[in-house]
Amino acid sequence: MAVKISKKIAFVLFGLVSMYVIYAFISGVLLFQFAEPNKGSHTVEDSQQFYSDELSKDRIVLLEDRYESGLARIHLMENASDSIDVSFYTWHDGLSSDIFFSTIVDAADRGVDVRLLMDGIFHHLRGDLKEIMYAFSYHPNIEIKFYEPFDALRPWTWNNRLHDKLMIVDNERAMVGGRNIGDKYFAPEGYKGASNDRDLVVLDTDMRNNHDSVLKEMEDYFDYIWVHDFSEHPTNERFGPNDREAREGLATLRERHQELQELHSDMFNQDVDWLDKSFPANKVSFIHNPIDRLNKEPLVWKGLASMAEGASKSVLIQSPYVIPTENMMEHIHLDEVTSKEVSILTNSLSATSNVLAYSGYSRVREDIVDSGLEIYEFQGPSESLHGKTFVFDDRVSAVGSFNVDPRSTFLSTEVMVVVDSEEFAEALTNNMEDYMKHHSLKVAQDGTYKEHAYVQEEEVSLGKSGLTWGLSLVTRYFLYLI
Incomplete structure (x- = not known):
């Protein structure tokens, strides 16, 4: 009798789990293939909106070097006097996060x-x-929120992530880029597994009239997400047994800060x-995606597409991942992209x-080359x-x-700062061309690499090649989620 009851319970549990898996797959995966992007009141004008013949009071600092970018974050926080607003996708435990926290x-x-x-799923503030x-929640001057925390009952919320990397200090300076917080993003030369990224800092040189600065738009955007229904305070953070842990955590962080200042005084x-x-x-302009669930109106992509369509000489693109799907290409008029050179x-x-x-990317790689675009692939292998x-x-x-x-x-939420500056563009181009000329290989039409005087194709392990090939058999059906 007991065995029969156990089997019935197991059968019921199996049925419930199976139903939930089907429900999650339909509402968290398949739904996105058919859901039309939300159409809001937002508009994307032609590329001329990003140009001006007058000099802006906003100035731009380029942060290319990993270590320098970490020092810049420290300096901005050390010299803050009124406010620090930070949004990030993820954090990785290590020296960098210790310093930041x-x-x-x-x-x-x-x-x-x-x-x-922080993103409500990939923030990594667990364990x-x-x-x-x-500790942060207990401090009277620190407020913390999570964007779209995990909700088991609403799988359609799992895919709309906070991907912004934004820091605004005293409404006078703002940093935007692609770096998360982790040692590989700020490591000095020679760090195995380093991630090479790029940040910029916007400076408002005349705070007497901050409405003329792009920083006002950036702060308004942060405020908008902060008060949005999708952003929530962590639960159970201010009461119960966590009070003691919070006080101890704050004390530990204060001690750690003194220790770090002694160990890494430079x-x-x-x-x-x-x-x-x-x-x-x-x-200096600021563009971002709308705050919506399911498929968003692709405002950032539309803005970038308009600039590509408006360019007459060259378009230079750097992205760690390049997966231009049919849905994306519907928002760019290829017949209007007349640039003589388009390089990725x-x-x-x-x-x-x-x-x-x-x-x-591997499934569209040769198609991109066949379309007339040039692809340069960074060889690594100890860096990406x-x-x-x-x-x-x-x-x-x-940049963003x-x-x-x-x-x-x-x-995802995404932010980009658009800069009309020949000097800044030249600095960016020089850095990107250095990667292309000295650390990358150009992809030929048959998918192989063109010969280079001194850059060699790096070997790929059989396991990595096999895993990529196996995944491509599956991801071809779900590119809209990658």
Whole structure:
């Protein structure tokens, strides 16, 4: 009798689990293939909106070097006097996160108001890092929210992630780029597994009239997401047994900050002349995706497409993943892209750290070359590219979090800063061309590489090749989610 009851319970449980899996697959996967992008009141004008003949009061600093970019974040937080607003996709445990977390607490202890907005699924503040969430929530000057936390009952919310990487300090300076917080993004030369990315810092040189600065648009955007229904405070963070853990966590972070200042004194209290490092700009613009569920109206992609259509000489693109699907191409008029040169810099299979994304790219790789575009693949193999950058006609540039793939186009929040500046465009182009000429190979029409004087094709392990090929058999049906 007991055996029969156990079998019935097992059968019922199996049935419920099976029903849930089917429900999750339909509403969390298949639904996105058929859902039309939301059409809002947003409009994307022609590319001329990003140009100006007058000089802007906003100036731009380029942060290319990994280590320098980490120091820049420390300096910005150390010198904050009123507010720090930060949004990030993910964090990785290590020295970099220790420095970032402890410096945030140090700023909050000085009276700076800190708001942290993180993706609700991929924030990684779990396990040993959960005490940091408690500590932040307990501090009176730190407020923390998660964008679209995991909701088992609504699988359609799983795919719309917060992919922004944005820091705004005192409404005077803002950093935008593609770096998450982790050692591989800020490691010095020689770090195995390093991720090469790119950030820029926007400086408002005249705070007497901040409405004329792009920083006002960036702060408005952050405020909008912060108060949005999709952004939630962590649950159970201010009461119960977590109070003790929170106090201990704060004490640990304060001690850690003092320890880090002693061990790595060269990383703190730097004398940085931001103005001296900056480039002038005719105009600085800010574009972002709308805050919607399911498939979004692809505003960032439309803006970038309009600039590609408006370019007459050259288009230079860097993206770690390149997966231009049919749905994406519907928003760009290829007959209006008349640039003589369109070049793409991306990762090779040997360099990529994301074989899932590469499996999608591998299916369209030769098609891209056949269309007349030039592809240069960074060979690595101990480093990979993670920067997201566009340069049009050696004048207008875009830097931020947007990857050339369906996920950035239709699913995730994304931010890009568009800069009308020949000097800044030249600096970007020089850095990207250095990767292309000295560390990459050009893809031929048959999918092989063209010969290079000294850059060799890096070997790929049989396991990585096999995994990529196997994944490509599956991802071909789900490119809209990659």
